Amino acid sequence: MPEPIIRIDNITKCYGPLTVLDGLSMNVLPGEKLALIGPSGSGKTTILRILMTLETISGGHIEVDGAQLFHMPGKDGLAPADERHLHRMREKIGMVFQHFNLFPHKCVLDNITLAPILTKAVPKAAAEKRALQLLDMVGLADKARSMPAQLSGGQKQRVAIARALALSPKIMLFDEITSALDPELVEEVLNVMRKLANETDMTMLLVTHEMGFAHDFADRVLFFDRGKIVEEGKPDEIFHSPKQERTQSFLRKIVAAGHRV
């Protein structure tokens, strides 16, 4: 049994008086494809944002690829991590956002090459070569010189995926990446995800409302509600024979709204 690549140990996250995550623990194995489902405000997006260091934790520990995420070795034991440590940790993690967050003032190619050039000192020519390969993989090789404003939502999101992949992270986080897309553009993004799942051994965590896709894509599904993991298991178990009442009622509502499972 390999060592978990992500170890979340009893974390709490509070926004002032509001407790969003309460004593949450979970492990992720290398190469696992995880789907996080649950109602809004259940904390699933918060976990992704915490892993990407966009938020801090109020308590507990997180270990990523063998090293503490928010703590570093100090004089006596562990000290809170400084920016340099966080910077090193972030090299292993990439994220794709719901609203793409492309850089509107740079063309597609430059969007993808910016971070490799600046943070990994990759020479421009090599970065562009890799970028074109990634664009080819997501099916947008001909859009290399286009500006983001000229792309559709689905195209923008595929560029965003390529941009995150350019840094070769070990762990990729996908935060509701199809929720902001018009329905007819969702499939092209899901296709890229399927490709990534099949062709790479990256660890992937997906927060999504696309239940059908989650079922096909994931090795393991976690159902979140009010800051806790209510139930987890293989897709078939969760979607076809959920054990917990809350899971059942959530899935009933989803099916009623037309998301096929």
Add this chain to the structure above:
Amino acid sequence: MIDWSGYITLILQGAFVTLELTIMASILAVIMAFVAGLSRVSKYFPIRALATAYIEFFRGTSVFVQLFWAYFVLPFAGIELTPLQAGVSALGLNAGAYGAEVVRGAIKAIGRDQREACVALNLSRSQAMRHVIIPQAIPLILPTFGNLAIELLKGTAVVSLISLSDLTFQAQVVRAQTGSTLVPFGTILLIYFLMALAISYGMRWIEGRATRGLDGMRT
């Protein structure tokens, strides 16, 4: 009959000084606007505090007072400035304080999403500023900077009161020597107006260049 040719030369010399003053003060203002504006969003408290003090001080006091202080009071502290230096300093620092607020506002306006994308791509804060945030802030800053430039131009008139031979000063000279009032003052009003128009059109051209290809940008 008054021989106007000599006086026209004086007026034109004044116009040249006004132009010189406007350009040099504008350059100082832009530099200060970015230095102070960026310092206002720094994570180090002393830098933020210093920038805030500079901005509140220069915005809060009258340009005229600042100019007089620079020209008449500083010599007592051992700093002798020529009228031109005093003028450029006072006007530039004053306009820079207003500009700093514009820069800060524009940087804040480039929303959270862009900054989060930079974190996800592991860009350092200064890399994020340089390559992502500031380039997007510039189109937001330009229109107001254009207005500030025109205000600066109008502000240059006060240097005539510390005997700098700008456009207004020369008009006073012409008035004193010829007794004619409408011609000198009317003429310089026209010249100022034309300069202001030139700045407006110039800024609009720069805005056009800076926003090429950015139609999808939320502003």
Add this chain to the structure above:
Amino acid sequence: MDWDWNFVWQIMPLLLDGLKITFLATVLGAGLAAVVGLVFAILRIAAPRPIAKLTSFVVEFIRGTPLLVQLYFIFYVLPDVGVRLPPLLAGVIGLGLHYGTYVAEVYRGGIENVPRGQWEAAKATNLTSRQTWIHVVLPQAVPPMIPALANYLIGMFKETPLLSAVTVLELMNQAKIVANSSYRYIEPMTLVGVFFLIMSLVSVFFLRLLEERFAPVEER
């Protein structure tokens, strides 16, 4: 640099006299600007086209040229056509006209910010034009204008030193007179700076209050 506190107490009454004139000029100038701005705004919107265009040009011209030169114009040129004004009056008119152009813009912007739908709803409920203005438009247009107007008021206050150029004995002028007659520059100039700084801090405080109370409701 030696600071003489005795000198400070000596000149304080003179400076306070100047401060009084500064306040007077500001208040009168603001009053005039409020009225002039209204006239400009109405002419630009409602007058027949040639007059509206002429007004626009005049407004842009006054807004685009230095206040100091306009003051000189009023003070030196007008006497040549027979209109000789006392300095304070000339100063107030200069301030009023110059800031009137800024105020006209604030009025226009404020009115335009009232959504079209409000006018339409008023029409649909059969309100007269007068009723529409008084009960629907102005109550929505005026509050957001207040911070902007207050800002210009403060700006006007800070430009009153220019009036010294047309011999008005406001604060700055008094300080200069004191400095010139006693050859001590540091105390009067610093005091003037301090007065303005205090006024500015006080006004920034009030401005924040006004902004909180009257800021436009919509948040992006």
